[in-house]
Amino acid sequence: MRRFVIGKAKSLLNPSYHSQNHTLLRPLSASQSRFLSSTSVLDSPSTSSASSMYPPVSLDTINPKVLQCEYAVRGEIVTLAQRLQDELKAKPGSQPFEEILYCNIGNPQSLGQQPITFFREVLALCDHPAILDKSETQGLFSADAIERAWQVLDQIPGRATGAYSHSQGIKGLRDTIAAGIEARDGFPANPNDIFLTDGASPAVHMMMQLLISSEKDGILCPIPQYPLYSASIALHGGSLVPYYLDEATGWGLEISELKKQLEDAKSKGITVRALVVINPGNPTGQVLAEDNQKAIVEFCKQEGLVLLADEVYQENVYVPEKKFHSFKKISRSMGYGEEDICLVSFQSVSKGYYGECGKRGGYMEVTGFSPEVREQIYKVASVNLCSNISGQILASLVMSPPKVGDESYESYSAEKEGILSSLARRAKTLEDAFNNLEGVTCNKAEGAMYLFPRIRLPQKAIKAAEAAKKAPDAFYCQRLLNATGIVFVPGSGFRQVPGTWHFRCTILPQENKIPAIVSRLTEFHKSFMDEFRD
């Protein structure tokens, strides 16, 4: 009985606690007991093993891979930011700042970036095709958007935008995407190699699910990396084999480092299955040089690795000296054909100049796998039936935007260039600001949407972080958030060379917010360093 009292008390303190004897003391109603078959709860053999019964689900019983998985971009610091925002809303003036400045996630439209008009016109018309024939529609939508909507609808069997599609996505839209890839690369693309997905993340999971059987299967990943990769590898129970990007050479990717890590993994009994390359880089912002890409392809070819190319930032290059080249283009230009190398390229509508994160559109182009393995990829895609059709349509639109001569072309180009040139300016301003801070160095954001500055923290700050049971960079980011409302993600969420500390900052806040970010950050940093200077 004493046990029950304790249980009761615990359940008052924590509503999730289930007393083991709780139900035994609750009288069963007639209607309840009627439907229990011969063995009632009081004499059921399973009640004897009560300890395994309540609570039915605990951290001890769930999949340990879920526990191991981490996802910093939406982690602790973001939870704190949301709490502060709620407090500000409930009690304006309660914080030393007026608004939260989210620099933690590549989510342009949440920070005020407007969608590209042409894309949204086509999506709206495809959502409600009944208005396509109406005269008022001519006044509301551009002529080429109306024409494009008809084209897209004609690519969809029965014009049914509300139907499940082929598991790889609507064939006609894949034709458009393949044509876009061909135009980009100058090499053929096959619509049957395209798998449309709800953003790039499910595509990455699908490949990890295919390639990873156990912790003996390794995936070479850049460090620092986008935490989708570490999370996905953890969820599927594989081993992340790290290779370090060289911060001193602008986050250079050295083949010697790949080889070293591969051999090291082999010596531990790990079979490396694939190499992840993020180009342009997240969180590093580097754009790989063509020669470097060739060496990477050659390495994968020689070592029999699948090359998983995260190319979602292909439209985000800000410096004239660098250009995006897809790994498929690189490998074909080296003379490697379909049968020579297993290559998966991930693309998303969430990034680029369009930044349509909420639409969850994307695709992977899968080449070099045998028909039997392709069939298995198709099966995994089938289990979720298909990706959302609006996202599929948008993925086809970003690969075939308005062309010279189309009614929307000028306004489309102006919107696109406006966004990209502004992003380039923001990247430069923030980079300069970081490099002006005591103890901070920051490589150029050649592409993507991030800066990943390194911060050399005083020993006193590192000790204070230890005392607060936080990683030093998390400690810094939390102090920054509490003082200024600015949200950076600690570098430890992306992994980094041990003993170094970083944070990731997006270049996405609107341009008129950047001066405030720079001045608040500069002021905070100065007082932080003054407080902790050794």
Added chain:
Amino acid sequence: MRRFVIGKAKSLLNPSYHSQNHTLLRPLSASQSRFLSSTSVLDSPSTSSASSMYPPVSLDTINPKVLQCEYAVRGEIVTLAQRLQDELKAKPGSQPFEEILYCNIGNPQSLGQQPITFFREVLALCDHPAILDKSETQGLFSADAIERAWQVLDQIPGRATGAYSHSQGIKGLRDTIAAGIEARDGFPANPNDIFLTDGASPAVHMMMQLLISSEKDGILCPIPQYPLYSASIALHGGSLVPYYLDEATGWGLEISELKKQLEDAKSKGITVRALVVINPGNPTGQVLAEDNQKAIVEFCKQEGLVLLADEVYQENVYVPEKKFHSFKKISRSMGYGEEDICLVSFQSVSKGYYGECGKRGGYMEVTGFSPEVREQIYKVASVNLCSNISGQILASLVMSPPKVGDESYESYSAEKEGILSSLARRAKTLEDAFNNLEGVTCNKAEGAMYLFPRIRLPQKAIKAAEAAKKAPDAFYCQRLLNATGIVFVPGSGFRQVPGTWHFRCTILPQENKIPAIVSRLTEFHKSFMDEFRD
């Protein structure tokens, strides 16, 4: 050298075959060799272990769980149907039928069902809010759709439909859904318990990922079942613990059967974690009686099982004597609160009278888990960032459709009732047709979108199937497809009592197609039975 020749020959026969020495004979260009680090391909130690190198990915090296997974709804029979359709298109008249009649998948709009106008109006306006203020818009859209679009946009931070949302979905939309659940059940619902997902499938995967650590973790599943469950359990490496629905009593769910299977699993060292119930049933079409649901809740409570309630067909009930009750309503009406039972309810915009499969919207309502476990579910949701916003909006709309007095109410109701009453008529016509076939019996479709008739095949047909290396029901379905263009899914894809044979037929073909389906099926069946009669 001989080895190379064989390799070359093989590679001609099979483009996926990679000769082990292939690259060694390909001269490296200067630019290629320059970027290989010190150990070149010719002396690299890894070339010595060549046998593990090519092809890098094969059925022997991929995740065996992927190989084990099966998904009949999009399996072999559908591939055959697609091929026949292509042949018909390329060469009209090449088949003994003029069109493929897809009765294999719950995909209403692919078969001509029109979307609900109000829902699409709101979606289009949210996709392109720039037109909300324009005068032409008043002429094109109903007033309440315009008003609702404003309301929805006001629920979205920054009105940014192109932004990633909270990982559980937009809070304001979850408020609407929770209010809809409350109105449905008469018991409170908490918006923080709602996780918006890209259809119900990813939600099911998320729960399986959480609950399954190894093959020692069991999930009780009805047989016959929807193959999403068997596929998801296989992909996550768990054990499907079957419980058989009783066909003789209209696919009754007996608690004694649950107990028996649970004990049987325990005796094999399997810890059963959860019970899947599909209500209304897929593929069986049964609607559970309230008393039966109470007994199921009691069973889960006593045995400490998570109740995974697939309630995606909650709007699809066709018989006056049955009514849908959510398991949450049932458990609350029994006096079980949040802390008494772990309950997950899955809902989707793909089913109901709306049938918006392509939108990939849905949610799960998660109650009874401890805060620590809830945090883990949230983390898994976060790794994919969020579900698509159009799907999120639509999920809120189906839970709060137009009300009496709204401008759209009458047309909305007419569309809804038109679809549901037509589905009820189609279900009855097909049920009668099946019951008129020699050796076929078919339970009533009380709900959902399917009939699952049992077919007693002559021994001669079973022998012929064996000779063709097919399951007898797959043999029948393939013959049917080749003769008539009608696509059914063999019962073996859903599992069934060993030695019994079934197929699943949707009730979704448009009403004007039903007579042709019935007459072609009847004619085929007669000739099939004549051919194989013992």
